[in-house]
Amino acid sequence: MSVPATDPAPVIRRRRERPADRWFRWGTLAPAVVVLVVLTAWPILNLLWMSLNTIEFSRAGASFTFTPVENFRRLAGDQLFRISLWVTLLFVIASVTIEMVLGFLLALVVSGVGRGKGLIRTLMILPILVPPVAIGSMWKLMYNYDFGILNQAAALVGLGPIGWLSNTSLALWSVVIVDVWHWTPLVFLILFAGVEGLPREVIEAARVDGATTGQIVRRIIIPLMAPAIAVAFVFRSILAFKVFDQIFLLTSGGPGTATEVVSLRLYHVFFKENDLGYGALLSVVVILCVVAFLASAGGLARRVGK
Amino acid sequence: MFMTTRRALMAGSALLFAAMPASAQSFLDVGEQEPISILINASPWYGGFEAVVDLYVEQTGNEVAIDATPYNGVLEKARNAIRTSESPYDIINLDQSWNIEFYEQDVLRPLDEVVAGYAMPPEVVTCGDSYFWNAEKHFRTQDGGKLMAIPPNCNTHVLVYRSDVVKEVPATWDAVLETCESVQDKPNLYGFATRGERSQGIHYDFLPFLLSYGGKIVADAEGGDYTVTVNSPEALAALEKFVAIQTTCAPDNVGAMGQGDVIQLMAAGSAAMVETVIAAWANYTDPTKSAVVDTVAAAPMPEGPAGRGVAIGNWHFTIPRNIPDERAQAAMAFFQWFLTEEAQVAYAEAGGIPVRTDVMEALWDQPEYAWMKAYKTNLDAGVQALGFAEGAGVDQVMALRLNQAVIGELTPAAALNQAAKEIEAVFAQRGRKTGSLPPLAE
Numbered sequence: 001m002s003v004p005a006t007d008p009a010p011v012i013r014r015r016r017e018r019p020a021d022r023w024f025r026w027g028t029l030a031p032a033v034v035v036l037v038v039l040t041a042w043p044i045l046n047l048l049w050m051s052l053n054t055i056e057f058s059r060a061g062a063s064f065t066f067t068p069v070e071n072f073r074r075l076a077g078d079q080l081f082r083i084s085l086w087v088t089l090l091f092v093i094a095s096v097t098i099e100m101v102l103g104f105l106l107a108l109v110v111s112g113v114g115r116g117k118g119l120i121r122t123l124m125i126l127p128i129l130v131p132p133v134a135i136g137s138m139w140k141l142m143y144n145y146d147f148g149i150l151n152q153a154a155a156l157v158g159l160g161p162i163g164w165l166s167n168t169s170l171a172l173w174s175v176v177i178v179d180v181w182h183w184t185p186l187v188f189l190i191l192f193a194g195v196e197g198l199p200r201e202v203i204e205a206a207r208v209d210g211a212t213t214g215q216i217v218r219r220i221i222i223p224l225m226a227p228a229i230a231v232a233f234v235f236r237s238i239l240a241f242k243v244f245d246q247i248f249l250l251t252s253g254g255p256g257t258a259t260e261v262v263s264l265r266l267y268h269v270f271f272k273e274n275d276l277g278y279g280a281l282l283s284v285v286v287i288l289c290v291v292a293f294l295a296s297a298g299g300l301a302r303r304v305g306k
Numbered sequence: 307m308f309m310t311t312r313r314a315l316m317a318g319s320a321l322l323f324a325a326m327p328a329s330a331q332s333f334l335d336v337g338e339q340e341p342i343s344i345l346i347n348a349s350p351w352y353g354g355f356e357a358v359v360d361l362y363v364e365q366t367g368n369e370v371a372i373d374a375t376p377y378n379g380v381l382e383k384a385r386n387a388i389r390t391s392e393s394p395y396d397i398i399n400l401d402q403s404w405n406i407e408f409y410e411q412d413v414l415r416p417l418d419e420v421v422a423g424y425a426m427p428p429e430v431v432t433c434g435d436s437y438f439w440n441a442e443k444h445f446r447t448q449d450g451g452k453l454m455a456i457p458p459n460c461n462t463h464v465l466v467y468r469s470d471v472v473k474e475v476p477a478t479w480d481a482v483l484e485t486c487e488s489v490q491d492k493p494n495l496y497g498f499a500t501r502g503e504r505s506q507g508i509h510y511d512f513l514p515f516l517l518s519y520g521g522k523i524v525a526d527a528e529g530g531d532y533t534v535t536v537n538s539p540e541a542l543a544a545l546e547k548f549v550a551i552q553t554t555c556a557p558d559n560v561g562a563m564g565q566g567d568v569i570q571l572m573a574a575g576s577a578a579m580v581e582t583v584i585a586a587w588a589n590y591t592d593p594t595k596s597a598v599v600d601t602v603a604a605a606p607m608p609e610g611p612a613g614r615g616v617a618i619g620n621w622h623f624t625i626p627r628n629i630p631d632e633r634a635q636a637a638m639a640f641f642q643w644f645l646t647e648e649a650q651v652a653y654a655e656a657g658g659i660p661v662r663t664d665v666m667e668a669l670w671d672q673p674e675y676a677w678m679k680a681y682k683t684n685l686d687a688g689v690q691a692l693g694f695a696e697g698a699g700v701d702q703v704m705a706l707r708l709n710q711a712v713i714g715e716l717t718p719a720a721a722l723n724q725a726a727k728e729i730e731a732v733f734a735q736r737g738r739k740t741g742s743l744p745p746l747a748e
Contacts (some may be wrong), residue, residue, distance in 0.1 A: 008694075057389065059412045059627065061389075070735075074735070077731075078525055080706070083539075143559070145557055146576070161493065161559075164560075166561070166562035166563075166713070167559075168715060231658055251504075252504055253504075254709050255561040255562055255709060255710075255715075256501055256561075256710045256715045259708065271382060272699075272702055273698055274385070274407060274698070279552030
């Protein structure tokens with residue numbers, strides 16, 4: 001059988017660009033560039049400049065004194081900031097891991113439900129809609145040592161009152177639980193959309209070929225859902241790195257430094273100590289840490305994928 | 307947080323104050339003034355202040371808008387207000403640990419610039435001179451200082467106790483521990499409690515211990531000697547007593563207990579004694595909130611080896627520079643009205659904490675105002691323990707290290723040594739003449 005000859009590749013001739021086209025192209029791009037510079041590049045450059053200065057206020061306004069060495073020396077000796085980075089890392093790993101696993105399992109379970117899928121999905125995402133202050137207040141009451149519902153339930157089974165927020169080895173887990181309750185629905189929502197979009201015929205074909213449910217999940221669903229999983233992971237990791245409100249409301253970073261996350265440290269430096277220059281330097285370090293974490297996680301995911 | 311125009315509440319306030327003994331005719335006539343706006347914290351004493359503002363509006367016809375904001379939000383609102391071209395607030399209420407920042411920036415009007423020669427009535431308490439600012443010494447003192455603010459309250463601690471449980475009021479910290487051990491029945495009744503969570507609160511509640519044991523944070527701030535003395539043997543003895551009382555008498559979760567928790571313990575009848583600010587008093591006497599209305603009583607703060615130690619945690623009504631003169635005049639008119647004897651009586655009757663000694667003395671024989679005697683005794687011993695610009699930074703350090711001592715993460719000696727090192731760094735960073743004592747044996 002002869003193979004039909006293919007046409008030679010068409011030769012693309014580039015038309016010489018007219019000045020008017022160039023102006024049009026840059027003109028249409030300009031608004032986006034201006035927005036990018038004003039809303040992103042300028043604030044970041046300003047933050048970098050602030051981070052190298054000591055900023056003081058007076059009646060005449062803010063005055064900047066260039067003190068990069070002092071700021072970096074202070075950073076090198078800031079034991080509390082190092083602790084807060086470590087606590088944040090623990091918080092991110094624990095909360096995001098649990099949320100990803102739970103969210104994925106829930107997405108699989110709900111997608112297998114025959115009727116009422118929409119209602120279940122709506123009910124599942126309710127925690128995302130609750131304002132953070134309400135979440136903090138609600139869980140603080142539930143964790144209350146004397147009359148919280150959790151300790152009352154524990155008393156029913158003969159357990160003594162538990163210091164959910166006052167026990168140093170338990171406090172971080174207590175705030176992780178709240179975070180999991182709050183944000184697992186977001187992971188569920190993203191992954192549920194992914195599961196619903198999977199090609200049914202591929203899964204059916206695997207089942208006909210005798211694949212077990214575990215094999216289908218491991219060999220077909222997870223690889224096909226990798227983009228959705230990556231999106232959920234990145235979103236949640238970034239949000240978990242920035243956690244502030246619920247920890248501020250539940251523990252204020254205590255007891256001791258058990259729940260001292262970087263956002264709280266930044267809050268103390270910026271707003272309590274009014275030290276804007278050093279606070280800006282800490283912000284830059286946090287941004288770099290988030291980027292480094294996401295880059296390493298991405299690299300790890302790619303290696304696992306291969 | 308809310309903003310209300312008080313004129314709208316006039317009708318209600320007229321009813322509220324109809325039964326007040328203070329005669330409306332004898333109140334100060336301030337004439338017609340520009341409308342004013344007040345930034346104030348929504349703390350336990352706010353209800354009394356709101357009521358007295360209603361009375362001002364009713365009597366003068368002048369408009370007052372209040373922005374009542376949770377404690378944590380007031381400082382940023384205040385900073386933003388003075389950094390704009392024109393402040394939205396004519397009166398800004400500042401905590402004693404914040405006002406030095408504003409004094410140093412010269413963003414507030416000395417009151418005698420608004421009303422020439424103005425001085426507070428002599429009966430008004432000066433709360434450790436924190437209303438005066440000596441710009442040359444960078445220190446709050448009447449000695450060469452200008453009057454920058456007036457007191458909406460002069461908060462101090464009091465020892466609050468259940469008179470049906472505590473038969474003999476403890477006069478010393480040792481006696482507090484003994485009394486607590488003899489009366490408590492955990493978890494139904496805790497012997498004593500005060501704040502233990504990592505916040506400014508634990509530092510403030512520790513100060514009566516520190517001061518009564520003869521300790522202090524720095525050697526001589528007024529004289530410019532910022533040598534850190536918080537790790538002295540006296541401070542160690544104070545912290546050991548503080549930790550002993552907290553761990554023996556308070557609930558096991560004391561390391562996470564804030565002001566609300568402590569007030570709740572007493573109001574629910576679950577504590578025999580608590581150390582709280584006098585501003586919380588209304589929570590114990592309000593039948594809708596308290597189970598101890600008939601048995602709660604207040605006593606002066608217990609003494610230590612160096613006597614009674616009381617740290618003042620007062621508030622400051624200030625006038626920003628960046629408002630028109632007419633609004634500054636209107637703010638001053640309110641100040642002058644507020645500090646009159648009649649207004650202070652009305653303030654006390656509405657649940658506020660008066661700042662005039664003649665009002666306290668006139669009222670304290672009445673059973674419902676008996677707490678004023680303890681409050682006045684404490685005021686007489688009160689000092690400003692953080693009279694320097696780095697107060698907020700020192701608070702941050704002490705909050706963490708004291709909390710770690712209470713929860714057992716650090717020994718008291720290690721906590722104080724660590725705190726001293728960090729506080730010295732805070733002072734050094736601002737170029738103060740500083741240093742510290744030799745470390746305590748850990």
